[in-house]
Amino acid sequence: MEMTGLMWLRKTGEARWVLVPRLIAALPLTVFGAFHLTGMTPLMEILERAGIPFPGINYFLAPMLMVVSGLSLGFGYLARLGAFVAMIAMLVATYSKVVIEDWPGPMEPPLALPIVVLLACVAVLVSGAGKWSADLRAWKGV
Secondary structure: OOOOOOHHHHOOOOOOOOHHHHHHHHHHHHHHHHHHHHOOOOHHHHHHHHOOOOHHHHHHHHHHHHHHHHHHHHHOOOHHHHHHHHHHHHHHHHHHHHHOOOOOOOOOOOOHHHHHHHHHHHHHHHHOOOOOOHHHHHHHOO
């Protein structure tokens, strides 16, 4: 099979276990991204306290990328790309969690959360989306 365009990103096997890390990553990414988008979390304050560059841009861009990558992982559609984007977001989240001493807002996520999501994304990046994914259906031409 000739790989064209982004098809090489979608290449995946039929492993069923990959659904677990996909969902472990997808759910928190989508939920926390939605919280950030709706203003339920003090994202601007988090970005500023952590010293993240371009907080004005990241205030809008980061939550949108979190939601999109979470949905990508959940459905297994361009899952490797979604995992890569999510890994960057989780590295920033882990850094923010470590450097901010007094967490703003009512909801303080545990440090383990972005680390677990990051590891789940690594599994998807290495393995592909697996058996129950849009990527496999596209790869097989279904």
